Amino acid sequence: xxxxxxxxxxxxxxxxxxxxxxxxxxxxxxxxxxxxxxxxxxxxxxxxxxxxxxxxxxxxxxxxxxxxxxxxxxxxxxxxxxxxxxxxxx
Amino acid sequence: xxxxxxxxxxxxxxxxxxxxxxxxxxxxxxxxxxxxxxxxxxxxxxxxxxxxxxxxxxxxxxxxxxxxxxxxxxxxxxxxxxxxxxxxxxxxxxxxxxxxxxxxxxxxxxxxxxxxxxxxxxxxxxxxxxxxxxxxxxxxxxxxxxxxxxxxxxxxxxxxxxxxxxxxxxxxxxxxxxxxxxxxxxxxxxxxxxxxxxxxxxxxxxxxxxxxxxxxxxxxxxxxxxxxxxxxxxxxxxxxxxxxxxxxxxxxxxxxxxxxxxxxxxxxxxxxxxxxxxxxxxxxxxxxxxxxxxxxxxxxxxxxxxxxxxxxxxxxxxxxxxxxxxxxxxxxxxxxxxxxxxxxxxxxxxxxxxxxxxxxxxxxxxxxxxxxxxxxxxxxxxxxxxxxxxxxxxxxxxxxxxxxxxxxxx
Ligand SMILES: Cc1cc2nc3c(=O)[nH]c(=O)nc-3n(C[C@H](O)[C@H](O)[C@H](O)COP(=O)(O)OP(=O)(O)OC[C@H]3O[C@@H](n4cnc5c(N)ncnc54)[C@H](O)[C@@H]3O)c2cc1C
Ligand SMILES: [Zn+2]
Numbered sequence: 001x002x003x004x005x006x007x008x009x010x011x012x013x014x015x016x017x018x019x020x021x022x023x024x025x026x027x028x029x030x031x032x033x034x035x036x037x038x039x040x041x042x043x044x045x046x047x048x049x050x051x052x053x054x055x056x057x058x059x060x061x062x063x064x065x066x067x068x069x070x071x072x073x074x075x076x077x078x079x080x081x082x083x084x085x086x087x088x089x090x
Numbered sequence: 091x092x093x094x095x096x097x098x099x100x101x102x103x104x105x106x107x108x109x110x111x112x113x114x115x116x117x118x119x120x121x122x123x124x125x126x127x128x129x130x131x132x133x134x135x136x137x138x139x140x141x142x143x144x145x146x147x148x149x150x151x152x153x154x155x156x157x158x159x160x161x162x163x164x165x166x167x168x169x170x171x172x173x174x175x176x177x178x179x180x181x182x183x184x185x186x187x188x189x190x191x192x193x194x195x196x197x198x199x200x201x202x203x204x205x206x207x208x209x210x211x212x213x214x215x216x217x218x219x220x221x222x223x224x225x226x227x228x229x230x231x232x233x234x235x236x237x238x239x240x241x242x243x244x245x246x247x248x249x250x251x252x253x254x255x256x257x258x259x260x261x262x263x264x265x266x267x268x269x270x271x272x273x274x275x276x277x278x279x280x281x282x283x284x285x286x287x288x289x290x291x292x293x294x295x296x297x298x299x300x301x302x303x304x305x306x307x308x309x310x311x312x313x314x315x316x317x318x319x320x321x322x323x324x325x326x327x328x329x330x331x332x333x334x335x336x337x338x339x340x341x342x343x344x345x346x347x348x349x350x351x352x353x354x355x356x357x358x359x360x361x362x363x364x365x366x367x368x369x370x371x372x373x374x375x376x377x378x379x380x381x382x383x384x385x386x387x388x389x390x391x392x393x394x395x396x397x398x399x400x401x402x403x404x405x406x407x408x409x410x411x412x413x414x415x416x417x418x419x420x421x422x423x424x425x426x427x428x429x430x431x432x433x434x435x436x437x438x439x440x441x442x443x444x445x446x447x448x449x450x451x452x453x454x455x456x457x458x459x460x461x462x463x464x465x466x467x468x469x470x471x472x473x474x475x476x477x478x479x480x481x482x483x484x485x486x487x488x489x490x491x492x493x494x495x496x497x498x499x500x
Contacts, residue, residue: 001393014395018384020339039485043337043428047326049388072340072387 004080005058006066019055021045022067023087049073053087056080101194107273108280113287116313117145119467120305121320122292122328124148125157126268126453127445128320129275129286130460131467133191136282138461139468144284145314147307149291153272156322157453159422161345161379163358163367164454165202165263167229169218172478172490173431174225179475180458181227181262187457193274195266196372200357202263203237203244205407207252207363215258222260230259241357243410250406252364265358265369265377268453275460295332295442302332302441318443318467323388323423325446332439336446337484338425341382342392343450346400346419350374354410364403376414378404382424382450391421424449431490434463435472435480443467444481 001013027033027041046052052072057065069078069087079088119135121128124146135141148154164184166177188195206212215231222229234246237257246254276286287309294306295317304313321328323340351374360367365381380400383392397419405412427433427447432455434445445463448455462473472480478490 013393020386035487036485039337040335043484044335045337045339047336047339047386049324049327052386054386070385072385073389075385075387075389 001075001077003056003068003077005062005064006080006082007062007064008058011058011061015058015060017057017059019057019065022053022055051078101196103270103273104193104277107277108286111285111287113145113147113285113290113307113309113312115311116304117285118143118314119316119318120144120312120314121146121318122305123155123320123322123324124152124276124286124288125155125320125322126153126272126275126456127322127448127459127463129153129272129279130456131318131320131445131463132284132286133275133279133282134461134464135468136279136284138464141468142283144279145287145312146279146284147287147290147292147305147312149289149308151288152276152286153269156422156424157268157272159345159420160268160453161367161369161377162265162268162371162453163202163263163360163369164197164266165260166227166454167202167204167218167222167258167260167263168492169221170490170492171225173492174222174227176458176462176475176479177455178225178227179461180455183457183461184266185262187271187274191274191278193270193277195270195274197264197266198372199262199264201240201259201261202358202360203232203241203257203259205237205254205359205361205363206256206258207254207361209255211363212255215256219258228260228262230261232257232259241355241359243354243408244359245407245409252406254407263358265371267372271456275456292328292331295328297332297439297442300440302439314441316441316443316467318445318463320445320463322446322448322452323425325425325444329444332437332442334437334439336433336444336481337428338433338447339386340388340423341385341426342387342389342421343379343382343424344392344396344419344421345377345379346397347371347378347417348376348411348414349417351376351414355408359407361403361407364406366400366403366407368404368408375417376411382426383421388423389421390423426450428484429489430492432459432479433481434459434476435466436470437481
């Protein structure tokens with residue numbers, strides 16, 4: 001799989017580490033969450049058959065995190081973008 | 091295993107396996123997914139509970155998912171009581187399964203070595219052996235020489251990157267012929283009246299006021315009093331049809347076989363640290379698997395570098411394999427949970443049952459999971475051996491953390 005790092009350009013998958021679903025934000029005030037809500041934050045992630053916004057880290061080069069939208073049925077990467085940017089409409 | 095075991099392997103299957111019925115309009119229980127777990131569940135529903143108005147529906151042909159793709163390792167040497175309970179229950183069922191199903195399954199109890207390559211692996215292994223014994227499960231700790239006696243082709247030289255420092259050994263562990271297991275359960279369930287319906291994809295789960303009422307499929311609507319999910323890697327997709335989110339991620343898991351070779355490998359060898367496990371099937375091919383590919387996927391394939399790394403590890407452990415050839419590689423989609431243990435039990439929707447999260451290691455559980463799931467479905471309460479494996483554990487925090495014993499695989 002060829003992955004386009006937003007800083008370094010296209011590189012082989014072996015240079016990257018996977019980080020799971022993107023755009024999962026830390027709860028504003030964890031202390032007010034119920035156990036069920038905390039479990040949702042900690043253990044539950046989307047697992048779609050299709051497009052998925054996910055995190056990758058370019059560990060063997062720039063060592064920076066970024067996001068990708070990838071199709072889990074084909075492994076085709078639709079877009080990559082920098083952390084802090086919102087997912088492109090694809 | 092002797093040369094004789096291999097030579098006279100592969101017995102004939104019965105001439106008739108199962109009917110190919112048209113789906114009825116409704117059933118008492120519809121099981122979604124005709125892999126090993128779905129078929130075993132149907133069989134035990136009929137045999138143990140007398141519930142025979144049952145359909146198993148599969149979007150493809152029976153047992154064409156992970157059941158057809160696994161490396162068939164069977165063992166019960168897990169660390170925690172919750173896992174030991176259900177896997178050892180499965181092991182006891184495996185030991186009588188060919189007779190029970192009246193079908194050969196080539197269950198060969200040739201033992202499994204789990205290698206240790208670091209002081210931490212050694213501590214973990216010794217601890218697991220002790221935990222296994224306390225649970226009445228056969229387990230021994232072996233030093234490298236003793237491991238070599240069990241598996242004479244193992245490289246125990248200290249001059250390698252990850253030398254073998256010892257191994258756990260479970261003599262009753264082994265392998266079985268996965269397709270025969272599936273067909274044996276299918277035939278036995280069919281004979282008891284279960285409808286096995288292939289080429290029937292579930293596209294919706296019908297829920298009315300918090301109660302399941304049936305499933306929509308590509309072959310029409312099937313009403314059901316109870317719906318039992320057994321969809322392995324596709325569990326999240328199915329649960330979502332009922333508005334349920336699961337703590338499960340789907341990943342590719344790859345394996346490969348060599349060409350047929352003379353019997354050289356008498357046992358099963360697994361190594362979490364160098365990420366490989368190897369056995370030799372009855373016909374003679376070396377069967378090897380690796381760890382999961384890192385990303386989520388439903389594509390039933392993974393990256394070649396995973397296979398390369400796994401072969402490099404295998405060659406260091408077994409230099410004798412250097413001139414063997416890879417005949418074929420493949421991948422399945424496995425359902426991985428945060429604590430590397432399965433989820434088996436009820437859901438917030440009445441009449442909807444869940445069996446998933448077996449990840450890289452659910453083949454060995456097939457009879458045990460089917461048994462406990464059937465009991466849970468029949469009685470509407472979790473079977474005692476499944477009680478620790480409920481969905482609620484992620485909220486209560488009572489996780490069944492088997493990463494040590496389940497991590498890489500199998
Ligand atoms: C490469 C590999 C190696 C493995 N090695 C081992 C091992 O050595 N030991 C071990 O214990 N375990 C191993 N496993 C894990 C084991 O194979 C699985 O945990 C187990 O097979 C899962 O249960 P199952 O047999 O019911 O799954 P499956 O056979 O995958 O059954 C699920 C079924 O659901 C069907 N389905 C999905 N969606 C729908 C739908 N919408 N409608 C209708 N049907 C649907 C699928 O077609 C499929 O037939 C391995 C897995 C892989 C991929
Ligand atoms: Zn980079």
